[in-house]
Amino acid sequence: MSGRLDGRVAVITGTASGQGRVAAQLFAAEGAIVHGADVDAAGAAETLTLVGGSMTSSVVDLTDDDAVKRWIDGLGPIDILYANAGATRFNGVAETTFDEWSWVLRHELDIVFLPVHHAWPHLTDGASVVLVGSTAGLSGSVTNTRIAHTATKGGVIAMTRQLAAEGARRGIRANCVSPGMIRTPATEGDLLAADHPMRSIEEHIPLGRIGSAAEVVRAALFLASDEASYITGANLVVDGGWSAVLPG
DSSP states (O other): OOOTTTTOEEEEEOTTSHHHHHHHHHHHHTTOEEEEEESOHHHHHHHHHHHOTTEEEEEOOTTOHHHHHHHHHTTOOEEEEEEOOOOOOOOOTTTOOHHHHHHHHIIIIIHHHHHHHHHGGGEEEEEEEEEEOOGGGTOOOSSSOOHHHHHHHHHHHHHHHHHHHHHGGGTOEEEEEEEOSEEOHHHHHTTTSTTSTTTTGGGGSTTSSOEEHHHHHHHHHHHHSGGGTTOOSOEEEESTTGGGSOOO
16 A cells, blocks of 8 residues: 655654654555654664654754755755754743853754755755644743744744745645644653653643644654645644644
C-alpha cells in the first residue's frame, strides 16, 4: 500500500528527540526519504536507528548560518521542509535579560529562518513548508511568564503567512502547526514538573488531557501531504481546545 509521502524528500530539523523523532518515524512510514538534523549527536543517532534506511541524519548547529547552508546545499531538491527544531527559556519581562532574550530569539526564530532561507532555492515547485508555532504565539499567560517565547512563536506564525505569500507563484505551500501542552522530554523537565505552577493544566484543557507528540506530528503530516493541497498560510492549533475557551 502506498504512503501519503511516497518518494518525497522531507527535511526535518530537531530529530534527536520529542516531536522531531516522531516526525522522522511517521514521515518515513508514509514513504518519505527523510533528511534529519540536530545538534544532539547521540539522540540523532538513536533516531536514525529507529527509522532505518529511509533516513539520513546530520549533526548540525541549526543556529549557525554557514553550517545550515552546507547541510542544506548537500541535499539536492526538497519536497517538504518541516522546521521543527527549537529550544526556549521562560521568564517574565522584568526578569528576562537581554542575553536571554537574544538566546531565545536565536533558538526559536533564527533556527526556523536559516533552514527555510537556505532551503528556499532547493524547494521543488509545489513543495510544502511546515513551521512550528505555539499557543504561546496566540495569547499571553499569567501562569507561565514567557515574554521572549511569546514573541518568537508569534513571529513564527507571522512568518508562515509571509512564506505562503512568497511561495504562492511556485505553488509552494507554507503552513504552521501550533501545539498547546504536549508531553515531551522537554516539557516533562519544566512545564510539567511537580513544582511548576502549570503542573495541573490538564484540568483546564477541554479534552481533559495533555497531548502527545504524535498528535502534533499527524497534524503536520496532513499539512505536508496532498490532502492539504488547497491550504496555505494556515495555523493549525493542536491544543485540546485550550485556546478556544475561557479558563475554568
